[in-house]
């Protein structure tokens with residue numbers, strides 16, 4: 001189903017009033033389910049990534065009967081495990097001018113002004129608490145020498161607000177969410193079904209009431225019914241031949257919900273990441289991302305001269321073009337990812353990339369003398385060394401742009417309902 005301008009779906013029932021108050025008011029006005037009634041309601045949650053595992057654990061804790069599904073052999077193997085860089089929070093620990101409003105502003109801008117602003121503001125508001133919640137759940141965020149939580153700067157921001165766990169933040173967050181999920185499994189509120197693939201959505205009177213699943217071990221196909229269904233099944237990677245996503249990120253669950261009437265939201269919303277290790281051979285089914293943290297201390301450059309055939313390490317400083325610093329002096333290497341990627345494409349099109357892969361290759365270098373902090377980038381540099389047989393701390397490393405995130409989502413209206421037709425809702 002295609003969206004046409006002016007169609008009723010444009011009305012997202014977004015809360016009205018000053019943006020700072022919208023979600024708080026909405027939360028107050030939402031109809032509640034009392035704790036005794038929650039025990040009578042069953043909710044299916046498909047997906048055990050950061051979204052699904054957190055949703056299932058939270059719903060279980062709230063008292064609902066939850067049935068959690070994923071196709072991996074463990075919830076811990078959801079693709080959220082791949083996230084490296086970190087999580088933004090407007091805590092202003094550095095006293096560098098950060099605030100909820102600035103995070104809101106940067107996020108709306110970084111999202112190319114396409115995001116729903118009320119939701120983004122909510123995200124900025126809760127960012128302040130989420131770090132503490134994750135710490136309480138046991139997520140080992142990197143700390144400074146004195147023991148306080150560390151943070152670093154990322155693309156699209158002029159403040160330092162990214163909290164991280166070395167270069168494996170997603171993995172650590174997922175372990176935290178998994179522990180919360182397993183606690184509910186032990187408490188009996190969540191029943192977990194791994195190695196089960198959702199094949200179809202069951203829709204009754206326009207509402208999602210269940211799923212059809214295949215047991216990937218026995219092949220048995222069964223139906224599971226519930227009062228509501230949450231699809232937290234991740235994004236789509238395979239539209240690009242190689243991306244930083246596993247081949248399993250195949251969007252089938254979302255597609256099947258779409259076939260049952262749910263509207264697709266923005267399937268073309270793709271984030272291109274500027275620092276990805278180039279493909280090394282035909283054996284690869286995915287690409288390896290290098291955390292953006294390597295852009296924050298490192299410097300992105302290409303040779304000044306087109307067709308320069310020298311190895312990156314042989315090119316002296318004076319013959320390098322630090323093009324992001326030249327073009328965007330205020331943000332330098334930390335311009336937003338789309339801008340960095342576009343600039344990389346342009347300099348490669350000028351013939352100045354090191355191209356095993358033609359015009360999409362670009363090269364970056366880390367200069368150890370300039371703010372290099374091996375401690376906080378250790379796992380990222382380790383990954384890079386394993387993939388390229390060279391340490392980015394010592395040798396300039398080639399990077400290319402690659403698709404990283406796709407927001408291949410079902411359309412969700414305020415009130416947490418998707419359009420399993422605007423003809424009406426499947427919960428999501």
Ligand SMILES: Cc1cc2nc3c(=O)[nH]c(=O)nc-3n(C[C@H](O)[C@H](O)[C@H](O)COP(=O)(O)OP(=O)(O)OC[C@H]3O[C@@H](n4cnc5c(N)ncnc54)[C@H](O)[C@@H]3O)c2cc1C
Pocket residue numbers: 046047048049050051052069070071072075077078079080081082083084085086087169170196197198199232233234235244245249251252253289404405
């Ligand atoms: C390399 C990389 C680095 C990233 N770095 C960052 C970062 O630094 N900071 C950041 O904020 N974000 C980062 N991201 C993005 C972030 O990791 C994802 O947006 C987020 O983890 C997605 O979580 P999710 O729970 O929606 O999906 P996923 O973690 O992909 O989970 C999807 C779940 O759905 C299940 N599923 C899917 N289809 C079916 C089906 N048909 N039947 C049953 N189960 C199904 C899967 O089994 C899985 O459990 C990065 C992404 C990548 C790829």
